[in-house]
Amino acid sequence: MTSVVLQANEEPERAQHGAGQGFSAKGHGEGGPADRRIIVGYGFWVFLLSDVIMFASLFAAFAVLSTATAGGPSGRELFDLRTVAVETGCLLASSFVCGMASLAVQQRSQKWTQIALFFTGLLGLIFILLEIHEFARLVARGAGPTRSAFLSSFFTLVGCHGLHVTAGLLWLGTMMAQFWAKGFRQSIRYRFLCFSLFWHALDIIWVAIFSLVYLVGVST
Numbered sequence: 146m147t148s149v150v151l152q153a154n155e156e157p158e159r160a161q162h163g164a165g166q167g168f169s170a171k172g173h174g175e176g177g178p179a180d181r182r183i184i185v186g187y188g189f190w191v192f193l194l195s196d197v198i199m200f201a202s203l204f205a206a207f208a209v210l211s212t213a214t215a216g217g218p219s220g221r222e223l224f225d226l227r228t229v230a231v232e233t234g235c236l237l238a239s240s241f242v243c244g245m246a247s248l249a250v251q252q253r254s255q256k257w258t259q260i261a262l263f264f265t266g267l268l269g270l271i272f273i274l275l276e277i278h279e280f281a282r283l284v285a286r287g288a289g290p291t292r293s294a295f296l297s298s299f300f301t302l303v304g305c306h307g308l309h310v311t312a313g314l315l316w317l318g319t320m321m322a323q324f325w326a327k328g329f330r331q332s333i334r335y336r337f338l339c340f341s342l343f344w345h346a347l348d349i350i351w352v353a354i355f356s357l358v359y360l361v362g363v364s365t
Contacts, residue, residue, distance in 0.1 A: 185335060185339070186335075189339045189342070193343070196309070196346070197346075199305075200302075200305070200306075203301060203305060204302065206302075207298040207299065207302050207357075207358065210294040210295050210297070210298040211295055211361075211362070212295070213293060213294035213295050214293045214294075214295045214296075215294065215295075216293075217288065217292045217293045217295075217296070218286075218292075219295070219362070219365075220299075220358070220362025220363060220365070221362065221363055221364075221365065223283060223286070223288055224363050225279070226359060226360075228275060228278075228279055229279075229355060229359050232275045232279075232351075233351065233352070235268045235269070235271045235272045235275070236269070236310075236347075237348065237352075238268050239265045239266075239268035239269045239272070239344070239348075240344060240345055242264045242265045242268065243262075243265045243341055243344050243345070244341075245257075246258055246262050246337075247338075247341055249261050250324075253329045255324065255325070258324055259321060259324065259325065262317060262320065263321070265317060266314055266318065266321075269310055269313065269314050269317070270314060273310055273311060273314070276307050280300070280304070283296075299358065302354065302358065303354060303358070306347065306350055306351060306354060309347055309350075310347055313340070313344055313347060316340050316343070317340065320333075320340055324337075
């Protein structure tokens with residue numbers, strides 16, 4: 146009986162000692178919920194990985210169908226590398242400016258954050274407009290997505306990337322408004338970190354498209 150009473154008295158002391166030393170319980174259901182930053186970060190990485198898997202599938206489909214032209218034009222006949230090079234330059238530059246925006250956010254500079262994000266969005270918008278122009282040119286030449294399996298896979302892959310960039314531009318506009326209206330709150334900075342990861346990931350995927358779709362398509 147005495148040992149039971151002693152154990153009961155020791156429990157609050159251990160709890161207080163653990164709270165003072167930053168003690169967190171181990172095991173299932175103990176220690177409380179995870180920090181929101183960890184949950185959001187984990188969820189966003191899962192989203193990025195799912196996007197990578199999706200684009201990997203689209204790349205694989207394009208590789209299989211790249212020669213299935215059904216007697217229609219091939220990439221060598223259709224692709225204009227000068228326009229694509231300008232698109233690539235715009236997206237790479239936007240990724241660089243987005244990195245400058247991250248530095249401005251760290252310095253809590255509202256002016257330079259807004260300027261950097263504006264030019265990030267401007268370069269991304271130019272990229273989208275050039276891509277739309279390219280698609281319109283191909284359709285005008287009778288090389289639309291229904292012409293062949295090759296063109297179906299091309300429009301799906303490149304168009305899916307373009308839709309992601311468009312979504313990124315909307316997200317960027319939201320981030321600019323939040324920084325302007327609410328300042329550099331921690332939660333907003335976490336959202337911006339997720340946006341910058343998303344934007345850089347799109348840049349990497351486009352480099353793969355430029356290399357494996359356009360450069361290889363023109364050379365074969």
